[in-house]
Amino acid sequence: MDDGESSSTNNSSRPWESYNTVFTNAKAGMEGVDKEKVQRIVYEMSKGSKYFQNEERKEALMKQKIEHMRDRCAKLSSSDLTNYQKVVDRRILELEATRDLSKIWLHVDMDAFYAAVETLSNPSLKGKPMAVGGLSMISTANYEARKFGVRAAMPGFIARKLCPDLIFVPVDFTKYTHYSDLTRKVFGNYDPNFIAGSLDEAYLDITEVCRERGLSGGEIADELRASVHSETGLTCSAGVAANRLLAKVCSDINKPNGQFVLQNDRSTVMTFISSLPIRKIGGIGKVTEHILKDALGIKTCEEMVLKGSLLYALFTQSSADFFLSVGLGLGKTDTPQARSRKSISSERTFAATGEERLLYSKLAEIAEMLSHDM
DNA sequence: GCGGATCAC
């Protein structure tokens, strides 16, 4: 073992390098950002805080999980692996049989939605770094702010350190809902059963409208984006592909105000998916990325198939099935029945306290808010 | 069945 001073993994002199946040992830508009500087400032502003301590606790837990998985991996015999490979080969055939290249899905994603809406109602913000939110939390940053490393989910007081001229605009959901409704009227013209993901994104099955009008998916995407712009003054990006999982990945490629079409052709899909980092896939977050990379050496979607036997050996059937289908570029192609909500909740963050009376009054307050919502 | 963890927005 080498943990001497010369080791490249020794970062005792640069402690921020081991403080992993989501803020240095690739995100549209952040290509030229000095990641090292952002990471250092986030670390300096964070270290010692209760938040930071909790992050350290979670980090340790994750390391433990990865170690456990490595142990299980090392214990696998070659006959185990041969058997799991048979499972993989069978599942590949079964999954491949479900591949449906007959549908055309479009994923629309509004560009820096809250920030763009605020700029519409106050054009003097145009061209200036701006964030929607406050000093404790930022919901969205415009592209000028992203150049400084400022982004959604970042605490405002850190963002201000990165970009001292940053303008803060408080959130106003009434406004965003209004504009969201305008965009949804446009979406409805292309797919009356479109799936709204949130205020600012949606999935549309445009198979029918393409066929009826004799237009390609790319042409429909062009027209839809122009229509959204003329109805709202806002820009959006789109991805077109054979299923929702791929369409979602595609809408991010030419952001902002752009689109990307992936042809409905098996070999095109396989080429596209093979080099794709697993973190680009919806459902694979920071933790799963870390586990798959550090325990199994999986970084790209292609490796999900190549190391399929390990996945079936170490994960549950349903997780392994999901990973394998990702590696094959498969995804949902049906329009699901609209489902009713399964839960309702209310929560609030407040200063730490051991005062029993204070805790009970907080509890009563939150229960009251929940009751109101219900 | 429950609580914690993960994920997305």
Added chain:
DNA sequence: TATGGTGATCCGC
């Protein structure tokens, strides 16, 4: 000074 809120799902116990 200061690190969100809502809903869903999965996993281990």
